[in-house]
Structures are given as structure tokens and as C-alpha cells.
Amino acid sequence: MKKSAFPLAKVYGLLEPGPVVLVSTAHKGKTNIMTMSWHTMMEFEPPLVGCVISGRNASFDMLRKSRECVINIPTQELAKQVVGIGNCSGREIDKFARFGLTPVTASQVRAPLIGECYASLECRVADTRLVNRYNFFILEVVQAWADTAIKHPQTLHHRGKGVFSVAGETVKLRSRMK
Amino acid sequence: MKKSAFPLAKVYGLLEPGPVVLVSTAHKGKTNIMTMSWHTMMEFEPPLVGCVISGRNASFDMLRKSRECVINIPTQELAKQVVGIGNCSGREIDKFARFGLTPVTASQVRAPLIGECYASLECRVADTRLVNRYNFFILEVVQAWADTAIKHPQTLHHRGKGVFSVAGETVKLRSRMK
Numbered sequence: 001m002k003k004s005a006f007p008l009a010k011v012y013g014l015l016e017p018g019p020v021v022l023v024s025t026a027h028k029g030k031t032n033i034m035t036m037s038w039h040t041m042m043e044f045e046p047p048l049v050g051c052v053i054s055g056r057n058a059s060f061d062m063l064r065k066s067r068e069c070v071i072n073i074p075t076q077e078l079a080k081q082v083v084g085i086g087n088c089s090g091r092e093i094d095k096f097a098r099f100g101l102t103p104v105t106a107s108q109v110r111a112p113l114i115g116e117c118y119a120s121l122e123c124r125v126a127d128t129r130l131v132n133r134y135n136f137f138i139l140e141v142v143q144a145w146a147d148t149a150i151k152h153p154q155t156l157h158h159r160g161k162g163v164f165s166v167a168g169e170t171v172k173l174r175s176r177m178k
Numbered sequence: 179m180k181k182s183a184f185p186l187a188k189v190y191g192l193l194e195p196g197p198v199v200l201v202s203t204a205h206k207g208k209t210n211i212m213t214m215s216w217h218t219m220m221e222f223e224p225p226l227v228g229c230v231i232s233g234r235n236a237s238f239d240m241l242r243k244s245r246e247c248v249i250n251i252p253t254q255e256l257a258k259q260v261v262g263i264g265n266c267s268g269r270e271i272d273k274f275a276r277f278g279l280t281p282v283t284a285s286q287v288r289a290p291l292i293g294e295c296y297a298s299l300e301c302r303v304a305d306t307r308l309v310n311r312y313n314f315f316i317l318e319v320v321q322a323w324a325d326t327a328i329k330h331p332q333t334l335h336h337r338g339k340g341v342f343s344v345a346g347e348t349v350k351l352r353s354r355m356k
Contacts, residue, residue: 010338016215017335017343018196035355037194040218042230042312050228050314052220076349083351130308134220134316136228157195157335157345160188162353165195167335168346171254173261175340177213 001118003145011047011144012178014073014119015039017167019155020082022072023053024103025062026111031103032090033114034059035082037158039071044178047141048126054135058090063137067125068109071139072117076154076166081116083162108143118153119146179296181323189225189322190356192251192297193217195345197333198260200250201231202281203240204289209281210268211292212237213260215336217249222356225319226304232313236268241315245303246287249317250295254332254344259294261340286321296331297324 006014015021020037039051049071053060063069074082081099088095096103102115106122113120122145127138156164184192193199198215217229227249231238241247252260259277266273274281280293284300291298300323305316334342 013338016196017337018194018215037196038219040228040230041216042314048312050218050312052218079349079351083353083355086355087353127311133305134226134228136220138312152343155343156349158355159195160191160356162351162355164349164351165330165333165345166347166349167343168332169344171257171334171342171344173257173340173342175261175265177261177264177336177340178338 001116001147002149003120003147006119006144006146008047008141008144009045011121011141012041012044014146015041015049017155018157019073020158020164022074022082022085022114022117023059024070024072024111024114025059025066027062027066031096031112032059032062033085033095035086042138049123049139049141051137051139052135053137060135063125066110068111069123070106070109070111070113071121071123072114073119073155074117076156078116079156079164082156113145118150179294179325180327181298181325184297184322184324186225186319186322187223189299189319190219190222192324193219193227195333196335197251198336198342200252200260200263200292200295201237202248202250202289202292203237203244205240205244209274209290210237210240211263211273213264220316227301227317227319229315229317230313231315238313241303244288246289247301247317248284248287248289248291249299249301250292251297251333252295254334256294257334257342260334291323296328
């Protein structure tokens with residue numbers, strides 16, 4: 001994917017539709033990737049994203065210690081990798097190697113972007129006060145990248161147990177909503 | 179819609195794909211509806227939902243005071259109502275009347291279900307500690323309803339400014355993920 005710098009003010013439009021995402025992390029020379037669907041926008045600009053990362057995931061410790069990650073948005077071409085990444089643990093394997101994904105150096109965080117995803121959001125942990133109770137992290141997006149040639153990204157929306165809806169038809173209505 | 183009681187353990191599968199929802203509230207004999215996209219699942223069972231409701235919305239006060247609401251999930255037939263509801267204020271009008279929607283008595287909360295939505299989740303406020311800082315409410319779903327005849331609901335996913343993706347094709351992969 002040919003990603004270029006993407007305005008922070010427009011980041012909400014990438015996550016608000018609710019796509020499954022791949023979260024990449026790096027810590028002490030190791031990288032990891034996890035599949036995540038439990039996220040929400042919390043502020044337009046600077047963009048804040050709230051997300052649940054279970055303590056059972058190796059990524060939980062990577063994120064807590066490094067305080068950085070990248071939220072990568074895949075399209076349906078990557079469905080098998082999305083499910084495969086969700087079904088194994090980074091404690092045992094190198095997920096970039098196993099799933100043939102390309103780590104790309106980020107500009108502001110040590111976690112790598114995933115080259116094959118159409119958008120990538122470099123994030124820093126902004127608030128951890130709900131981590132103990134709910135595993136809920138609040139992240140600030142500090143740099144965004146997207147392939148803007150993709151006008152209607154066929155994102156994946158997880159309905160549970162490996163069943164996804166693919167983003168289909170576009171409906172456009174006059175609105176004063178942001 | 180012919181909704182019947184829906185298992186709480188399966189609620190996550192309704193919200194995890196990220197559909198735009200209509201939140202109904204009731205307080206002191208008045209009802210209101212707002213359009214919302216900033217929500218995430220936070221726990222499987224009992225189902226917890228985190229959501230941002232701006233203090234500019236009349237629904238913010240309704241929810242804070244009544245501590246109850248219903249999260250209703252519309253499909254694309256209701257796209258015009260979804261946008262219309264997002265573009266006006268319940269301080270001035272009765273949104274059920276204006277948009278021709280049917281208030282249906284809930285079983286456990288005073289807020290009404292919206293008859294025309296294929297699923298409705300009765301909620302109570304469970305945690306308000308991030309309300310002051312982020313307008314972020316954590317809700318517990320106490321009773322769920324869904325029309326299970328609708329196998330592939332054509333939900334709406336907001337990409338900003340009145341542009342939605344409609345849930346399209348279904349992809350099913352073998353997975354051990356919940």
C-alpha cells in the first residue's frame with residue numbers, strides 16, 4: 001500500500017465505522033501484532049482512541065511497558081491474516097514473519113507500521129486509569145498514514161467467531177454531523 | 179420488527195462490528211433519541227459498553243440524571259432518520275413524533291425501545307468516572323432484544339459527514355476467537 005501522511009483531524013473517519021484493526025507493538029527488540037475490535041473514538045483532535053486489550057494478550061504487556069503502538073486498518077484481502085493473528089500468541093512466534101507482513105519504520109513511535117494495511121495510526125498511551133479495572137487504554141494518535149487512492153476501503157467488521165461483514169455499498173446523506 | 183429476548187452472552191456480536199446506533203432516553207416524562215457512533219464493547223458478560231455522549235447533546239443530561247438508556251441498532255432502511263436525528267435537538271422537538279418512530283415499553287428501564295430497529299439493548303449506567311474528563315459512560319446491558327429472522331443486518335457504519343458504509347458481504351473463517 002502506498003500510504004502518505006494523513007491529517008489528524010480526519011482520523012475519526014477511519015475508525016468510527018468500527019473496522020477490525022491490527023495493533024502492532026515493539027518492546028526490547030521484539031515486535032508483536034494483535035487483532036482488535038473493541039475500540040472507539042473519544043476525541044476528534046488530537047484524536048483519542050479508547051480500546052480494550054485483554055491481559056491475556058502478549059500485546060497487553062508490550063503496550064503497557066512501551067506506551068506506544070500502531071493501529072493498522074486491514075481490508076478484506078487480509079481476512080486470513082486477521083483471523084490467524086487472533087488465534088496465536090506473540091509469546092511463541094514472530095507474527096510479522098509467520099503471516100508474511102512487512103514491518104515499516106514509523107516516524108514517531110518504535111512500533112512498526114504494517115505495510116499491507118491501507119491505513120496506520122501511530123499512537124502513544126494517553127491515559128491508563130481504566131486499565132486495571134477494564135483493560136481499557138486511551139491512546140492519542142500522533143501521526144497518521146493512509147493510502148488515499150482507496151476511496152471505499154473494504155474493511156472487515158467482526159460479528160464474532162470468525163464471521164465478518166465486509167463494508168459494502170456507500171450511502172451519502174446531507175448532514176451537519178461531523 | 180418482531181424482536182424477542184436475546185441472550186446477553188451474544189450481545190457483543192451486535193455491537194462489535196461498529197454500527198451507528200440510536201440511543202433512546204427518558205426522564206421526567208420526556209423522551210429523546212440521539213445518533214451515536216463512538217461506542218465499544220468492554221466486557222462479554224454481563225455485557226459492558228463504553229460510549230462517548232457529548233455534553234452538547236440533550237441526551238447527556240437525560241442519561242446522567244435517569245442513569246438508563248436503550249441502545250437501538252438501525253439498518254439502512256432508517257438511514258434518513260439516523261441522519262435527521264443527528265441533526266436536530268431533543269430540547270426543541272419530540273424526535274419519536276418527528277421521525278415517525280414507535281416508542282415501545284422496555285422491560286427493565288424507563289427509556290423506550292425503538293420499534294423500527296432490529297435490535298435494542300436496555301442499559302443502566304455502570305461507571306461514570308470518565309464522564310467529566312471524556313464524556314465517556316460505561317453502560318451495562320441488562321436486557322437485550324433482537325429480530326433473529328434478520329441474519330445479515332444491513333447496518334450503517336459512519337465514515338463522517340453523513341457518509342456511511344452499509345454492511346455487505348459476509349466472510350466466515352475458522353476461528354477460535356470469541
